[in-house]
Amino acid sequence: MKIVTLSTKDSFGGAARVAFRLHEEINKKGIEDILLVNSKRTSCKTVHLAENYHDPQNRIVGFLNKYKLKLQEKRRRLIWGGYPDMQNKILSDIAISLLKNSLDKLDFDLVHMHWVGESYVDFTEFSNVTKPIIWTIHDCFSFTGLCSYFEDCDKYKTHCNACPQLGSTKEKDLSYKVFEMKKKRYSSLRFHIVSPSRWLADAAKGSLLLNKYPVTVIPNGIDTSVFAPMNKEEAKKSLSLDTAKKTILFGGISAMADPRKGGELLMESLKILSGMYSEDEVELLIFGSEKRDDYQFNFPAKFLGYVSGEADLALAYNAADVAIVPSTHENFPNTILESLSCGTPVVAFNIGGNPDMIDHHQNGYLAKPYDTGDLTVGIVYCLSHNEDNSLSYNARKKVLDNFRIEDIANRYIELYKEILANE
Numbered sequence: 001m002k003i004v005t006l007s008t009k010d011s012f013g014g015a016a017r018v019a020f021r022l023h024e025e026i027n028k029k030g031i032e033d034i035l036l037v038n039s040k041r042t043s044c045k046t047v048h049l050a051e052n053y054h055d056p057q058n059r060i061v062g063f064l065n066k067y068k069l070k071l072q073e074k075r076r077r078l079i080w081g082g083y084p085d086m087q088n089k090i091l092s093d094i095a096i097s098l099l100k101n102s103l104d105k106l107d108f109d110l111v112h113m114h115w116v117g118e119s120y121v122d123f124t125e126f127s128n129v130t131k132p133i134i135w136t137i138h139d140c141f142s143f144t145g146l147c148s149y150f151e152d153c154d155k156y157k158t159h160c161n162a163c164p165q166l167g168s169t170k171e172k173d174l175s176y177k178v179f180e181m182k183k184k185r186y187s188s189l190r191f192h193i194v195s196p197s198r199w200l201a202d203a204a205k206g207s208l209l210l211n212k213y214p215v216t217v218i219p220n221g222i223d224t225s226v227f228a229p230m231n232k233e234e235a236k237k238s239l240s241l242d243t244a245k246k247t248i249l250f251g252g253i254s255a256m257a258d259p260r261k262g263g264e265l266l267m268e269s270l271k272i273l274s275g276m277y278s279e280d281e282v283e284l285l286i287f288g289s290e291k292r293d294d295y296q297f298n299f300p301a302k303f304l305g306y307v308s309g310e311a312d313l314a315l316a317y318n319a320a321d322v323a324i325v326p327s328t329h330e331n332f333p334n335t336i337l338e339s340l341s342c343g344t345p346v347v348a349f350n351i352g353g354n355p356d357m358i359d360h361h362q363n364g365y366l367a368k369p370y371d372t373g374d375l376t377v378g379i380v381y382c383l384s385h386n387e388d389n390s391l392s393y394n395a396r397k398k399v400l401d402n403f404r405i406e407d408i409a410n411r412y413i414e415l416y417k418e419i420l421a422n423e
Contacts, residue, residue, distance in 0.1 A: 001417070002109050003026065003111075004033075004034050005033055005112045005114065006099075007020070007036075008115055008116055009037055009040075010035060010041060010047045012041060012253075013253055014138070015115035016037075016114075016115065017334060018114065018196075018220045020035065020042065020047075021405055022221060025408075025409035028409075029409060033112075036049075036099075038050055083166040083167060110131055110420060111129060111133045112133075112135075114138065115139070123182070123186065123189065126185075126189055129189075132190045132419050132420070133189060134191075134192045135193055136194040137200060137204060138196070138332075139331055140156070140200070143210045144175075145160030145175030145177075145182075146166070146174065146178055147165050147175075149329035151329065157208060159208060161173060161175060179209070192213065192216065193214065194215075194216050194217070196217070196353060198356060199331070199351075200331050200332075200353065201216075219402065219408065220332050220337060221406075221407065222334075224399060224405075227310070227317065227399075228342065230318045231318075232321075235315055238315060239315065239319050240302070242283060247285050247321050248283070248320065249285045249287075250263075250284065250286050251286055251287035251307075252325075252333070255288035256289040260328055262328055262349075265328070268372040270299060273380070274298035276376075279299055282299050283300045283301065284297055284299050284302065285302050285304065286301055286304065287303075287313070287316055289303065290303060290305055304316060317338055321382070322345050322347060322382040323335065323336075323345070324346075324347050324375070325346060325347070328349070329352065331352055332356065333353070336354060340358075341395075342396075343393070343395050343396045345391040345392065346364040346365075346395070347382055349366070349375070350369060351369050357398065361385075362391070363395040365381050366378075
């Protein structure tokens with residue numbers, strides 16, 4: 001069995017790390033899997049750069065890549081320029097890709113796609129692919145016109161148009177045209193959709209674009225030997241934190257810059273919390289963002305910046321008494337999974353895939369969506385109900401029972417076999 005896995009990146013970003021973890025584990029189990037990426041940061045030999053992307057040794061390739069990027073930027077300005085009111089923070093790019101050259105040279109039985117944004121995949125390139133395609137979707141872009149998360153809009157169920165995230169009132173706007181393009185290009189492809197969360201699976205099943213394809217729920221997996229509990233006091237000392245204080249963790253890629261991550265809601269919640277705890281009792285630990293003077297947390301904060309190593313991430317989770325994930329829209333966030341695996345309870349809104357991981361009052365707290373008061377209640381609950389380590393024990397057990405990368409890889413391998421057996 002030979003698999004080609006497609007992912008825009010191999011290490012930067014949550015979906016990329018999910019794809020890479022799974023890729024490594026599947027190869028460990030004796031399945032030949034090549035991870036084909038647009039941007040490579042790891043030294044893994046089974047991760048290949050797609051042809052015509054980022055090859056500094058090839059002057060022609062380098063020229064083509066620069067030309068591609070200029071073309072992409074010009075096209076982006078032309079396309080997006082007509083929508084001055086768009087919420088570009090959550091819209092995905094339209095593909096301009098050179099992936100086909102690499103696929104044509106590979107021998108494979110099945111294609112496994114993960115997150116393929118940033119103009120990596122143009123589905124016209126699959127016109128000659130006769131093999132089945134598994135698509136693990138990490139957000140909503142696969143079944144919407146343009147958006148990564150549809151928020152309160154349900155037009156994806158019938159046909160995207162007059163997109164609220166574009167600030168558009170036109171029926172045949174860009175979201176309509178891209179939706180039509182996807183509908184046409186998907187029609188000849190043999191997808192099997194995999195969703196990490198039940199919420200995203202239900203949305204895919206209810207969408208016009210994906211409702212004819214089989215959908216399977218397989219959660220993301222994690223290396224529980226890396227993300228494992230350690231002595232909390234030692235972890236705090238390693239990060240120069242005050243061991244006498246409670247540590248609240250918040251983080252993720254662009255944790256404060258991306259509105260979807262809920263940084264503003266966190267600050268509102270911490271303002272409420274400051275009426276219950278003093279600065280001598282609580283401090284914040286933040287990764288994924290740099291310190292800025294306009295952040296008002298009401299408590300001392302230590303910024304770690306971008307943390308690339310998983311061992312360093314595990315140390316941060318272990319140093320925390322509670323992790324806060326105040327995102328307004330999420331599928332199956334790594335931050336929750338990694339924190340629970342380290343035995344650190346999590347407070348998050350009851351949205352998306354969060355309930356698949358957080359058991360309310362057992363290993364964390366599911367707050368009413370966007371209610372900062374209830375988010376504060378959750379923080380207080382986790383800080384005051386874990387003296388016996390019951391929340392920590394339940395957090396770790398939840399991951400060991402449901403999300404070990406070894407078990408998740410086995411589920412994917414069984415799905416590969418099932419699909420190929422029906423060929």
